[in-house]
Amino acid sequence: MRALLLALIMLNAGLYLWQRYDSGYQEVSEAMAMPAVKGNIVLLSERAAAPEVLDGARDPELVTVSSINTDLAPPQNTVAPTAPLECWLLGPFTTVSGGDLPAGLEWRREEYERDADYWVYLGPYADVTAASAISRELKRKGIDSYVIRRGELNKAVSLGVFSDARRAEKHQQRMQSRGYGADIRKISKFAQRLWLVLKAEPDSEIYRSGIAYLKGQAGEGQTVEKKSCNRIASYKEFD
The missing domain is CATH 3.30.70 (Alpha-Beta Plaits)
Incomplete structure (x- = not known):
């Protein structure tokens, strides 16, 4: 009789332990199946391994930062252009x-340029002696001339100064027809x-x-x- 009572007590104790073990297993399974919530510490390796969890529980702080970055986009230039002068x-x-x-x-x-003179001339020559020889030759032929001794036409022989360009060109042509290669220089007056x-x-x-x-x-x-x-x-x- 005592042996039977001891056997019943051991059987009841075993049944109790088996029920507690099954209940604990269900709690652990349910906890493991729950999605991550804010405040849980998640390793980077776990984030990369479980993207579906991140999609289901997106960190609101990350969304806030993304919104701020969008709001901080550089403003458009709103300065009105000035009118041309x-x-x-x-x-x-x-x-x-x-x-x-x-x-x-x-x-x-x-x-x-207020006006200008048009100088018909020969030369300039290498020196005053050469210019003087040409001037004497011209005078023997009845052509008025003189040696220029300063300025841009120094050592040239002047054949005349004209205020009108066409008159100067006609005189140049007359001198060329007589065998003298005359040039014209415009002398501006400012x-x-x-x-x-x-x-x-x-x-x-x-x-x-x-x-x-x-x-x-x-x-x-x-x-x-x-x-x-x-x-x-x-x-x-x-x-």
Whole structure:
């Protein structure tokens, strides 16, 4: 009887242990099947090995950083382009006048060719002696000439100076027909004149007041003209 009671107790204890073991196995299985949640530590090797887990539970901090990077894209240039400048001028003047100028206006000085002479000549020669010999020969033939002793045509023989280019060419042809290879040299005469120049943005106050000032300063033979705004060293560069 005592042996039977001991056997029943051992059987009940074995059944209890078997039920506890089966329950623990189910808890472990369920825990292993649960998806990763925020706060769990996941190794890089585990991330690479289980991309489906990352897709199912994307880290919100990573999404936030991605959004911030998109928001920090460089802004587009919104600066409005400036209007091109316009240039107007009035002149010519021989002297500066009018006192202080309004904003946008300035004086420009120009050196220009006032007129020119056309020099018909022979040479230049190696020295004054050779030039003098040619001059004496010409005089014996009744051709007016003299030796030039300075300047660009030093040691040449002058056959005449003309203010008109066509007259100079006709004299050159006459000398060539007589066996003398005459040349023509243009000798320019320069002078200076002044122009009053406005450079400003159209429709600006400086532009409007500048145009009004130029028109008020215009005199006989002077007009207000629109010109190119390229760098101005002389009046010719306005054309």
